[in-house]
């Protein structure tokens with residue numbers, strides 16, 4: 407059978423592993439696909455750099471020419487960023503190529519343009535590596551669960567921040583110290599903004615929500631809070647609650663009185679406390695884990711390596727085999743459908759629970775004054791704990807579910823009460839009620 411020719415765009419952490427797997431597994435891949443997979447070229451920025459195991463004759467700096475070459479059947483994009491990645495993928499699809507990308511930033515910002523091109527040119531667009539690296543998650547949502555009714559996707563989708571929070575929890579490390587350690591170990595980027603500010607997780611949440619709810623969701627629709635404000639006091643507070651702080655990506659349907667689809671969806675990323683008994687609490691170091699709750703399937707959990715060259719390349723190779731088989735069969739894979747077009751509701755309308763720790767004046771009536779503010783905002787208290795004496799006096803309040811807007815309004819007014827010296831910690835609470 408005639409070989410299928412593959413163009414690779416980018417040869418960094420992920421790209422170099424794709425080259426390795428294509429070389430080391432050539433015979434098995436050919437047997438699984440039904441035709442050999444051959445590297446036609448690799449677009450790089452610096453062709454003079456020595457790359458172990460890469461044939462220098464394949465390197466080119468002209469990515470535009472590579473993606474439209476008539477002898478290329480499949481294009482793999484592992485450059486990252488919006489441009490030139492978007493133009494290159496569009497040019498490839500326009501000339502009839504199947505494309506594979508790991509680029510969550512691009513998919514979450516302008517996936518609509520890519521999906522429209524895939525439809526228009528009848529091209530495959532696969533992107534399993536873009537969310538939770540090696541973990542098969544998008545294919546299960548796109549194919550295995552497409553006949554079910556997904557209600558919720560909840561998970562840890564950023565390895566760097568999970569590593570930092572895990573270090574803060576296990577060793578009592580501060581945020582800066584834990585970040586430096588993550589950078590030294592190569593988990594965090596030199597510029598870790600996308601990870602620690604939650605942009606990476608928000609992009610992944612947008613991709614997950616779009617697939618789960620058949621609704622257009624972009625990164626701009628996602629409520630995003632990173633972990634830079636998480637303090638050692640927050641982590642210690644969680645410990646006292648027998649909980650742990652995790653950066654969570656949450657995509658859920660917001661129920662309505664009538665209609666199965668609900669009145670919209672909530673898509674959000676923030677650090678939250680979850681009980682130590684919750685399965686997500688045991689996700690340590692840089693691992694990822696995602697829960698999917700669907701009407702008929704019930705709860706499903708996906709766990710594994712969400713980052714790293716080889717794990718991410720594994721997801722790309724899975725996509726590569728899939729699109730290669732589709733090419734041979736002459737049938738493209740599934741196309742994204744966003745027929746449900748549900749509104750993405752503002753964070754204020756989402757109901758959440760809060761943990762609030764207040765440093766208070768140790769005097770009569772403080773508890774009543776604080777409780778009154780909760781009542782005024784129609785927020786019901788689940789538990790209150792009072793600790794310490796004099797300058798050490800502290801009140802810990804855990805609420806029942808309430809609209810997030812009411813909870814944040816309560817925190818704001820509490821901070822202005824004369825008897826409250828400081829709002830020491832505020833954290834949302836997720837997991838079992």
Ligand SMILES: NC(=O)C1=CN([C@@H]2O[C@H](COP(=O)(O)OP(=O)(O)OC[C@H]3O[C@@H](n4cnc5c(N)ncnc54)[C@H](O)[C@@H]3O)[C@@H](O)[C@H]2O)C=CC1
Pocket residue numbers: 415416417418419420421449450451452469483484485486487490508509510511535536537539712713714715718
């Ligand atoms: N590293 C990881 O653990 C994961 C990465 N991803 C995604 O995979 C993609 C690649 O990530 P990495 O390999 O980690 O990044 P990287 O920065 O190591 O590699 C990207 C490479 O692309 C090259 N490049 C940039 N512009 C180019 C251009 N115009 N033409 C040719 N080459 C160009 C860069 O010089 C660099 O070598 C990104 O979209 C990233 O979000 C997804 C999941 C996990």
Ligand SMILES: N[C@@H](CC=O)C(=O)O
Pocket residue numbers: 536538539563564565566567593601606712713714
């Ligand atoms: N920076 C990401 C890796 C890619 O998705 C992470 O830390 O999880």
Ligand code: NA
Pocket residue numbers: 534535536537538539540541542543544721
């Ligand atoms: Na994945």
